[in-house]
Amino acid sequence: MKDKISKLIIILFGVIIIYFAKTEFSEHNLKKSISACLVVQKRILESFNLEKSQKYCEEAVRKQKED
Numbered sequence: 001m002k003d004k005i006s007k008l009i010i011i012l013f014g015v016i017i018i019y020f021a022k023t024e025f026s027e028h029n030l031k032k033s034i035s036a037c038l039v040v041q042k043r044i045l046e047s048f049n050l051e052k053s054q055k056y057c058e059e060a061v062r063k064q065k066e067d
């Protein structure tokens with residue numbers, strides 16, 4: 001009986017760790033994608049506007065993430 005309980009606790013602990021890691025790295029990846037988009041926008045556009053480009057990149061990355 002103790003063996004089953006300890007296995008259950010280990011599995012629950014693992015699931016909780018995976019959940020927190022997923023949420024933490026998801027936000028990190030989102031920021032990195034937006035930064036990469038801004039770099040590309042700066043290289044492509046002749047008249048680079050940081051605010052407009054950042055808004056565009058955030059919308060584009062979030063839209064792509066939803067799909």
